[in-house]
Amino acid sequence: MDEKKQATERRTLLETILKSALIIGVLGLAGAVLAYLFPPKRRISSATQRRMRVARVDEIPLGKGKQVLFAGEPVWVLHVKSGWIALSAVCTHQGCIVQWDEKRLTLNCPCHAGLFDANGNVLAGPPRRPLKRLRVSVIRDEIFLGSSEEEA
Ligand code: FES
The missing domain is CATH 2.102.10.10 (Rieske [2Fe-2S] iron-sulphur domain)
Structure with missing residues (x-):
């Protein structure tokens, strides 16, 4: 019973880590796409x-x-x-x-x-x-x- 509970906790922890990594990857990709589509304006006013x-x-x-x-x-x-x-x-x-x-x-x-x-x-x-x-x-x-x- 303990082994089954530990396996479930490990699976839950692993799923949480994978979901977090996926979310971070998607946000990073979205940021890169937005930066490409809307580049910062160049200022030449020094x-x-x-x-x-x-x-x-x-x-x-x-x-x-x-x-x-x-x-x-x-x-x-x-x-x-x-x-x-x-x-x-x-x-x-x-x-x-x-x-x-x-x-x-x-x-x-x-x-x-x-x-x-x-x-x-x-x-x-x-x-x-x-x-x-x-x-x-x-x-x-x-x-x-x-x-x-x-x-x-
Ligand atoms: S670039 Fe065509 S005339 Fe100058």
């Missing part, structure tokens, strides 16, 4: 990503440009007659990286011959939207990139 030093003004002569990485995105900082312009280097067609042409003062996309002027406006090719413009400022002979003008 102070270093909002403002970045690019160069001294004499490091980018008139007609030249410098490509930098700003908040994970390649950006062209251009020195043109009207001053300093900062444009995303990501083509608005399919995301290729545009290159600055110092002779023609245009930004050329190598993928499908997209062409933009120094203000980021579309001149030719398949892109329909201008390049994204970013805020640029000069403080004591230093060039700084700021947040997007649309976001400001």
Whole structure:
């Protein structure tokens, strides 16, 4: 009789452990599925990503440009007659990286011959939207990139 009672208690204990393990496994799987379906939103708003030093003004002569990485995105900082312009280097067609042409003062996309002027406006090719413009400022002979003008 005692052996039968002990066997029953062991079976009950084993069933409880298995059910607990099953519940923990199901909850873990559900958590993983929810994390996949609803990923946390990325925040790119730290102070270093909002403002970045690019160069001294004499490091980018008139007609030249410098490509930098700003908040994970390649950006062209251009020195043109009207001053300093900062444009995303990501083509608005399919995301290729545009290159600055110092002779023609245009930004050329190598993928499908997209062409933009120094203000980021579309001149030719398949892109329909201008390049994204970013805020640029000069403080004591230093060039700084700021947040997007649309976001400001
Ligand atoms: S990706 Fe630039 S023109 Fe197509």
